Amino acid sequence: xxxxxxxxxxxxxxxxxxxxxxxxxxxLALLVLVVWQGIAQVGTVQRAVALLxxxxxxxxxxxxxxxxxxxxxxxATLSTVATVPVGVAAAAWLAxxxxxxxxxxxxxxxxxxxxxxxxxxxxxxxxxxxxVTLKLGYTVLGGALVLACLxxxxxxxxxxxxxxxxxxxxxxxSLALGASPVQTLFRVTLPHAMPGILSAVVLAIGRVFAESAxxxxxxxxxxxxxTPFSLSxxxxxxxxxxxxxxxxxxxxxxxxKLIAAGSAAVLVLLAVIVNLVGRRIARVR
Amino acid sequence: xxxxxxxxxNPRTRRRDALVKVLLAGSAFVVIAVAVSIVGMIAxxxxxGFAHAGFFASLxxxxxxxxxxxxxxxxxxxxxxxxxxxxxxxxMGAVPAMLAAVYLAEMAHARVRRSFRSVMExxxxxxxxxxxxxxxxxxxxxxxxPHLGCQGLGLASASLVLAxxxxxxxxxxxxxxxxxTPRELRDASSALGVSRWHTTWHAVFPAARRGLVVxxxxxxxxxxxxxxxxxxxxxxxxxxALAGLRPAGARVMDNVCAHLGPLELFRxxxxxxxxxxxxxxxxxxxxxxxxxxxxxxxxxxxxxTLVVLITRRISRTAPT
Numbered sequence: 132x133x134x135x136x137x138x139x140x141x142x143x144x145x146x147x148x149x150x151x152x153x154x155x156x157x158x159l160a161l162l163v164l165v166v167w168q169g170i171a172q173v174g175t176v177q178r179a180v181a182l183l184x185x186x187x188x189x190x191x192x193x194x195x196x197x198x199x200x201x202x203x204x205x206x207a208t209l210s211t212v213a214t215v216p217v218g219v220a221a222a223a224w225l226a227x228x229x230x231x232x233x234x235x236x237x238x239x240x241x242x243x244x245x246x247x248x249x250x251x252x253x254x255x256x257x258x259x260x261x262x263v264t265l266k267l268g269y270t271v272l273g274g275a276l277v278l279a280c281l282x283x284x285x286x287x288x289x290x291x292x293x294x295x296x297x298x299x300x301x302x303x304x305s306l307a308l309g310a311s312p313v314q315t316l317f318r319v320t321l322p323h324a325m326p327g328i329l330s331a332v333v334l335a336i337g338r339v340f341a342e343s344a345x346x347x348x349x350x351x352x353x354x355x356x357x358t359p360f361s362l363s364x365x366x367x368x369x370x371x372x373x374x375x376x377x378x379x380x381x382x383x384x385x386x387x388k389l390i391a392a393g394s395a396a397v398l399v400l401l402a403v404i405v406n407l408v409g410r411r412i413a414r415v416r
Numbered sequence: 417x418x419x420x421x422x423x424x425x426n427p428r429t430r431r432r433d434a435l436v437k438v439l440l441a442g443s444a445f446v447v448i449a450v451a452v453s454i455v456g457m458i459a460x461x462x463x464x465g466f467a468h469a470g471f472f473a474s475l476x477x478x479x480x481x482x483x484x485x486x487x488x489x490x491x492x493x494x495x496x497x498x499x500x501x502x503x504x505x506x507x508m509g510a511v512p513a514m515l516a517a518v519y520l521a522e523m524a525h526a527r528v529r530r531s532f533r534s535v536m537e538x539x540x541x542x543x544x545x546x547x548x549x550x551x552x553x554x555x556x557x558x559x560x561x562p563h564l565g566c567q568g569l570g571l572a573s574a575s576l577v578l579a580x581x582x583x584x585x586x587x588x589x590x591x592x593x594x595x596x597t598p599r600e601l602r603d604a605s606s607a608l609g610v611s612r613w614h615t616t617w618h619a620v621f622p623a624a625r626r627g628l629v630v631x632x633x634x635x636x637x638x639x640x641x642x643x644x645x646x647x648x649x650x651x652x653x654x655x656x657a658l659a660g661l662r663p664a665g666a667r668v669m670d671n672v673c674a675h676l677g678p679l680e681l682f683r684x685x686x687x688x689x690x691x692x693x694x695x696x697x698x699x700x701x702x703x704x705x706x707x708x709x710x711x712x713x714x715x716x717x718x719x720x721t722l723v724v725l726i727t728r729r730i731s732r733t734a735p736t
Binding site: 140143147217218220221223237238243244247249251252255260263280283312313314337338341344347348375380391395399406 | 580584
């Protein structure tokens with residue numbers, strides 16, 4: 132009787148191990164498959180360099196994703212520049228200066244609401260605000276600001292947590308030495324919370340790399356071929372993730388399979404790099 | 417923060433402190449302003465759509481033919497597809513992810529658990545379009561059946577993509593939940609002489625159950641909101657996957673690729689979010705059709721808010 136139960140439990144553990152292995156190895160296999168297919172389909176180093184730097188073409192083969200990679204980084208920079216000061220300031224206020232009350236409650240409710248909104252809703256909001264109301268057309272700035280809003284709850288959440296994790300004794304020591312609360316915040320609390328804040332920044336950048344739904348109707352699906360690497364935020368600019376979607380759903384370029392495989396591989400590698408950087412920062416803490 | 421608000425002697429420092437505090441509170445106010453303007457603008461355009469198309473006629477209407485005269489804006493089939501694909505994703509993605517997390521948290525070696533976490537972290541951060549691309553390239557062709565005229569696009573493909581997409585996030589959340597359950601629970605249980613298996617399911621699992629349910633709801637909310645990956649594999653047809661939701665007089669499909677009871681698995685179809693993305697460039701801002709698209713996003717917003725409220729209710733009453 133007991134032995135039979137023992138055997139059943141062992142079988143159960145094996146079954147669970149099978150599920151875990153299937154999920155872990157399955158997803159790992161997907162990651163490897165995408166990178167490997169990207170390398171295999173691009174084939175040569177020359178083609179890889181051309182793919183990563185050249186302009187995209189609409190009809191003939193040989194195009195690249197240079198502007199898309201540039202736009203992705205550009206948009207991530209703009210979005211981070213917008214989201215981090217506001218997010219960290221709001222977090223600092225919530226963690227150190229706010230008094231419990233209706234205003235704090237409203238901020239928390241707003242953060243919860245922002246965290247739960249589907250990303251397409253952010254995209255539609257950006258479309259309504261920047262394209263319809265302000266008549267700016269599709270702009271990198273619009274896309275970046277929409278993603279900045281999308282990342283706000285993430286940045287505020289992690290920043291607040293790491294600010295709260297700063298030991299009270301350190302701050303009290305600073306205050307006892309005659310520093311003002313704000314001086315203490317900037318000289319003691321924020322430096323101590325910096326690893327946490329930086330990992331929030333890394334996560335936010337990773338989301339900019341990954342998002343597509345909020346960008347289609349804000350940053351747009353095109354890049355002006357005359358000024359592909361322009362630093363103007365008031366132009367349309369397609370990111371790499373959006374381009375991968377475009378290639379698969381509307382693309383007509385004959386070598387779009389190759390370009391899609393290469394783009395997907397770049398996106399996977401970007402996710403891996405972001406993860407490694409984030410881990411590095413977490414270890415510093 | 418009374419101890420931080422101790423008076424500082426230097427009036428200039430005090431003035432600067434006051435200014436900085438106002439700026440910090442102002443940033444917190446920006447958060448409120450952003451949330452209010454997003455919900456407000458979507459609601460305004462969405463209510464205009466409902467006012468034009470009729471709340472019940474659109475939310476419970478079965479026919480989507482906006483270019484007809486008079487147009488019909490019934491989007492219940494799309495809402496049903498959204499909920500069905502998300503449910504399928506939770507069944508196929510969340511449940512295995514939770515079982516895997518139970519194994520890794522309770523029975524696996526710590527090193528295995530760390531490697532699993534790394535893979536899940538990268539997989540969770542992957543763009544959803546990469547999942548869509550993988551499915552479109554390697555999965556959909558396997559489902560295709562040219563003899564029946566099936567391309568392999570449809571609700572089943574969408575659901576599978578969503579399952580793969582939410583599984584890593586749910587696995588990570590579940591691992592967190594399980595690792596937060598108190599050590600003493602396991603010690604007390606094994607001190608009674610019961611096996612690891614018994615401890616897992618009778619001591620740890622009951623304590624973690626609510627947390628796991630919350631993780632599942634979180635995955636559901638994410639699946640409801642996902643757009644681009646689903647758009648790539650759902651086929652973008654105007655066809656209700658659920659048999660009962662097709663309008664009277666709809667073209668009867670004689671060749672059925674594969675079905676599960678009243679559910680057609682491989683018929684090009686749409687969810688709310690994919691319909692919005694597909695129709696947005698077809699319409700001019702301010703037209704009824706365009707406004708109804710915003711009504712649909714308002715419904716989407718309400719569904720995900722509802723799911724999160726339910727989740728909150730569950731986690732607030734959690735015993736641990």
